[in-house]
Amino acid sequence: MEITKAETSSVASSAASRSNPKPKTTAAQDEEIRGAEVLIRALQAENVKFVWGYPGGAVLHIYDALFKQDSIQHILVRHEQAAVHAADGYARATGDVGVALVTSGPGVTNAVTGIATAYMDSIPMVIISGQVPTPAIGMDAFQECDAVGITRPVVKHNFLVKDARLLADTIKKAFHIARSGRPGPVVIDIPKDVSFKKVPFHGYPQTVSMRSYNPVRKGHGGQIRKALQLLMSAKRPYIYTGGGVLLSNASQELRQLVDLLGYPVTHTLMGLGAYPASDRKFLGMLGMHGTLEANSAMQHCDVLLAVGARFDDRVIGNPKHFAQNERKIIHIDIDPSSISKRVRVDIPIVGDVKDVLTELIAMIKEGALKPDAQALSDWWTTIEGWRQRDCLKYDRGASDVIKPQRVVETLWDMTKNDDVYITSDVGQHQMWAAQYYRFDQPRRWINSGGLGTMGVGIPYAMGIKLAKPDSEVFCVTGEGSVQMCIQELSTCLQYNTPIKIVSLNNRYLGMVRQWQEVEYEGRYSNSYMDALPNFVKLAEAYGHVGMLIERPQDVEPALREARKLKDRTVFMDFRTDPTENVFPMVRAGNGITEMLLSSEDL
Amino acid sequence: MKHIIAVLLENEAGALSRVVGLFSARGYNIESLTVAPTEDPSLSRMTIQTTGSDEIIEQITKHLNRLIEVVKVVDLTEGAYAERELMMVKVRAVGKEREEMKRMADIFRGRIIDVTEKSYTIELTGDQTKNDAFLNAIENGAILETVRTGASGIGRGERILRV
Numbered sequence: 001m002e003i004t005k006a007e008t009s010s011v012a013s014s015a016a017s018r019s020n021p022k023p024k025t026t027a028a029q030d031e032e033i034r035g036a037e038v039l040i041r042a043l044q045a046e047n048v049k050f051v052w053g054y055p056g057g058a059v060l061h062i063y064d065a066l067f068k069q070d071s072i073q074h075i076l077v078r079h080e081q082a083a084v085h086a087a088d089g090y091a092r093a094t095g096d097v098g099v100a101l102v103t104s105g106p107g108v109t110n111a112v113t114g115i116a117t118a119y120m121d122s123i124p125m126v127i128i129s130g131q132v133p134t135p136a137i138g139m140d141a142f143q144e145c146d147a148v149g150i151t152r153p154v155v156k157h158n159f160l161v162k163d164a165r166l167l168a169d170t171i172k173k174a175f176h177i178a179r180s181g182r183p184g185p186v187v188i189d190i191p192k193d194v195s196f197k198k199v200p201f202h203g204y205p206q207t208v209s210m211r212s213y214n215p216v217r218k219g220h221g222g223q224i225r226k227a228l229q230l231l232m233s234a235k236r237p238y239i240y241t242g243g244g245v246l247l248s249n250a251s252q253e254l255r256q257l258v259d260l261l262g263y264p265v266t267h268t269l270m271g272l273g274a275y276p277a278s279d280r281k282f283l284g285m286l287g288m289h290g291t292l293e294a295n296s297a298m299q300h301c302d303v304l305l306a307v308g309a310r311f312d313d314r315v316i317g318n319p320k321h322f323a324q325n326e327r328k329i330i331h332i333d334i335d336p337s338s339i340s341k342r343v344r345v346d347i348p349i350v351g352d353v354k355d356v357l358t359e360l361i362a363m364i365k366e367g368a369l370k371p372d373a374q375a376l377s378d379w380w381t382t383i384e385g386w387r388q389r390d391c392l393k394y395d396r397g398a399s400d401v402i403k404p405q406r407v408v409e410t411l412w413d414m415t416k417n418d419d420v421y422i423t424s425d426v427g428q429h430q431m432w433a434a435q436y437y438r439f440d441q442p443r444r445w446i447n448s449g450g451l452g453t454m455g456v457g458i459p460y461a462m463g464i465k466l467a468k469p470d471s472e473v474f475c476v477t478g479e480g481s482v483q484m485c486i487q488e489l490s491t492c493l494q495y496n497t498p499i500k501i502v503s504l505n506n507r508y509l510g511m512v513r514q515w516q517e518v519e520y521e522g523r524y525s526n527s528y529m530d531a532l533p534n535f536v537k538l539a540e541a542y543g544h545v546g547m548l549i550e551r552p553q554d555v556e557p558a559l560r561e562a563r564k565l566k567d568r569t570v571f572m573d574f575r576t577d578p579t580e581n582v583f584p585m586v587r588a589g590n591g592i593t594e595m596l597l598s599s600e601d602l
Numbered sequence: 603m604k605h606i607i608a609v610l611l612e613n614e615a616g617a618l619s620r621v622v623g624l625f626s627a628r629g630y631n632i633e634s635l636t637v638a639p640t641e642d643p644s645l646s647r648m649t650i651q652t653t654g655s656d657e658i659i660e661q662i663t664k665h666l667n668r669l670i671e672v673v674k675v676v677d678l679t680e681g682a683y684a685e686r687e688l689m690m691v692k693v694r695a696v697g698k699e700r701e702e703m704k705r706m707a708d709i710f711r712g713r714i715i716d717v718t719e720k721s722y723t724i725e726l727t728g729d730q731t732k733n734d735a736f737l738n739a740i741e742n743g744a745i746l747e748t749v750r751t752g753a754s755g756i757g758r759g760e761r762i763l764r765v
Contacts, residue, residue, distance in 0.1 A: 148616060153627050157670040160616070177670060211765060212612055212673040337664035340657070 244308015
């Protein structure tokens with residue numbers, strides 16, 4: 001719905017004077033600028049370099065203000081979902097707040113999947129949505145939807161700004177909330193008359209104070225001391241960490257702690273890269289598709305240090321089975337509601353992972369307590385026994401068909417010493433990437449863990465490539481997932497973000513097919529993709545390079561050739577073994593040590 | 603087990619729906635919920651009556667605290683507290699019922715606040731068990747209409763919830 005500019009300004013000013021009786025400052029003291037301009041200045045003050053978005057009626061004033069400046073680059077995506085994913089990928093790789101801009105109505109509803117994805121993985125983001133003019137709200141206006149209501153369950157917080165004079169403060173709060181405490185996405189809904197209204201601008205606030213929001217940073221000293229004593233008394237200690245370590249930028253501290261103690265360590269899907277995967281102390285990822293050694297150690301340890309992880313269903317399997325073995329649990333997390341949610345914890349420590357680990361390390365160095373060397377040595381012997389089962393083995397020599405694991409392993413082998421980011425979509429390929437690409441650095445493995453959103457791979461990759469133009473960005477995907485945001489190939493061309501797409505094409509929705517094989521006696525209901533596009537031609541149609549790889553011996557040369565095309569986006573269509581499954585696998589409802597190790601266990 | 607949780611939150615548009623949304627999204631029960639501004643108009647005070655195991659109640663208080671607009675949360679049932687609910691009941695009152703209804707209202711220390719030839723409207727204040735007892739004490743068919751506010755609670759003595 002459009003209303004004239006004269007109407008919007010008169011309505012907004014009367015509404016503003018009713019709702020906010022602040023004394024008016026004189027024009028001599030303050031510059032009067034439009035709400036849209038306030039937004040731009042706020043984003044500049046927050047040092048925002050990129051905004052991913054898509055214009056529409058309700059955000060036209062904002063787009064006009066964007067046009068008049070050049071410090072913020074706007075990236076025009078092809079679908080709002082991808083705008084949020086790209087900003088999310090950028091945030092995951094850099095640690096900065098990702099920013100997306102969408103219009104009202106369908107702009108917001110399209111963004112919801114992206115917002116929910118970021119929310120589940122606690123990614124700091126600010127999403128700005130246009131709204132119909134304030135007098136039109138509630139009138140079922142054209143492209144109206146209750147953005148604050150629709151996004152409420154999937155945001156850390158959200159705002160509807162009804163008065164342009166509150167914009168600067170609100171944006172300050174939004175960025176503060178998004179990046180502090182347990183991070184998360186924050187939506188700011190801005191009606192069209194608010195972005196049009198001219199208001200006095202006193203500069204962007206330097207500080208923000210909210211009596212209702214004061215996240216803790218420092219952990220409780222007494223609790224940390226207790227944790228230390230328990231850790232040192234352990235016979236079979238284990239360190240289990242999640243995405244919180246990366247979000248808190250605490251990889252260095254974790255490495256120091258693990259090396260100081262010599263204890264085994266595992267990561268969740270979200271935590272990969274925090275501790276170097278190539279080190280012997282790393283037992284691999286744990287959980288539903290975790291390694292035998294990682295899961296067995298989880299089950300049989302006597303003291304578990306959980307750091308920035310949340311014991312979710314994909315990690316501990318059946319909680320009753322998990323509880324069969326007694327163990328003492330120390331849990332460090334910034335969010336109290338993550339502690340004792342699914343599993344009872346003995347020593348909870350609420351605080352920022354980096355702060356708490358720093359304090360813990362200092363106490364270890366100062367104190368006289370040492371790990372029980374004999375017990376630890378026995379524990380490592382047990383672990384090495386599990387490791388010898390080599391649970392990730394597969395037919396590496398297969399010469400008739402490309403094994404998907406082989407593609408990932410080849411990629412890892414070629415790029416392990418390089419500056420590389422790996423994004424993935426969701427499904428079998430995601431698990432193979434997590435299992436076979438050994439991440440040694442934090443924030444290099446970018447995927448949707450909590451929500452499991454198919455379609456994130458390309459937008460994540462293009463978001464990262466923009467932030468890290470000198471790094472190589474690979475998107476490991478499948479022919480199912482990749483089609484969920486394939487339109488972004490167009491964005492990749494427009495903004496020259498050359499990414500390398502490694503599509504493990506098995507002509508099936510592989511993870512669905514695998515479950516149907518295991519749980520539904522092979523009734524493959526709607527998990528087969530008939531009428532797939534010719535991906536080579538599709539890539540070419542978008543102005544990129546397409547490659548079809550059908551033989552195992554062509555895998556490495558193809559990857560090598562694609563890497564040589566530094567300035568081009570390359571779509572590699574690997575035709576992989578359609579019958580391959582992800583192992584190990586813990587069936588739904590089972591305990592984490594009740595694993596299927598190969599198809600012979602089926 | 604029944605719990606009464608008192609919440610101080612910013613008196614802002616949408617704050618109530620965040621609380622209600624939290625309960626429905628996570629599958630927690632709300633037996634009753636009352637909310638109104640406090641002596642400081644920027645703050646609202648909410649009383650939520652809920653049921654659940656200790657683990658659930660712990661999660662409820664943690665999640666309430668996690669809401670950005672929530673300033674403080676107290677589970678009143680952890681200590682001594684007073685609980686009151688206002689109930690208004692319209693009852694049939696014809697013939698000899700009129701005497702009986704008047705007497706019942708007196709016994710429960712209720713007040714008749716509206717009278718017609720055929721009905722009384724009785725106001726009662728008390729904890730919920732008392733109001734339940736009143737409803738049980740009069741013949742079901744005589745109740746024409748009931749409205750209850752749900753529980754409001756406050757800690758006893760030195761237990762004070764404020765910013």
